[in-house]
Amino acid sequence: MSDDVPTNETPGPPRAARPHENPRTDPRTRLIDVRSPGEFDAVHIPGSRNVPLDLLRERRDELDRAHDDPVVLVCASGTRAERARALLESAGVHGCDVLPGGITAWEREGGEVNRGRGVWPMERQVRLVAGSLVLTGVLGSLVYRPLRWLAGFVGAGLTFAAISDTCAMARLLSLLPHNRGKTVDPDVALSALRDAEPVKPDA
Template sequence: MTDAAAHPTRLDPAVLRDWLATDDTVRVLDVRSPAEFEAVHIPGAYNVPLHLMREHRQELHAHLEQVVLVCRSGMRAAQAEQLLAEVGIPNVHILDGGILAWQAAGAPVRRGRARWDIERQVRLVAGTLVLLGVLTSLILPGAQWLAAAIGAGLIVAALTNTCAMGAVLTKLPFNRSANCDIDKVIGQLAAR
């Protein structure tokens, strides 16, 4: 079996479960917000939100041999994969379908306080702003441009595979938790 076949870039939940049971060098990094991580995560996973990974990827490099990136569905994990590739971390993998696929496969999870994921929050805020823009334009001409600006922002988000609104929402107090201490995570990775 070739190395690429033994270590595919995209993993399904069954392969990851197998790896976690047989290979103690595998580290699972969950790149979702601390609130999303707190709500549900793979046991033994480390929470390294995407924005913190950008800042600390060099520090992480020293402690990662085999890493599997997890997010809600795979989009943020793909961005994290690029960040880690830029600093030369070999053996970077993505859980195909993210935590949603992991749960659908009946794999074990740890649950905490239920919270809305960032993607759902973005849909709520964007939809609310579009609706307000359209309704306000009935009274105040020109307000429809708010709806147009939100639509343009969503198009840019889709084309660039980034989301400025999501990045802002992750910084709000209800999306933060104590699990966001990157120095603690790096210390835990170093200890293993």
């Protein structure tokens, strides 16, 4: 399941290094983490910059690339990063790579990470909320039968999410305070992707 909105471009095969290989072998490589600010604050690869996928969608018309540095896109599992790459390709920004398996595979295979406050990955949050709603519907229907439709509604939503490769629940969860993390300056964030000399974020 993904919180991604389909683009007109079909994602091609990822071209990044394998998770156990260091994507920073080339010192010019820019690691762009497209997860929510809260997820990024919880754990990220040292030296990576947070450019949330929602920001890429919102500022799609402003996406360009004034440099030839290698760009590697990162998310939790690789799904959102692939969608970000497809979005960038459709906006004319070509040649970005994706870290296969995302930060989950990177960490599992011994890659270095920085940790902050604990926020679950978005995929895990979606599973928790969806499962809780289904359980509430099933158990609640023993007392109030119409609640059984809650489980059916969630099931229909998950089916649609799988077919369309979108997830409205994840989009809504990303708006909650614990997922928003510290405020991301859009211009500073996008400079990490597009500018020849990226603007450094405030400490």
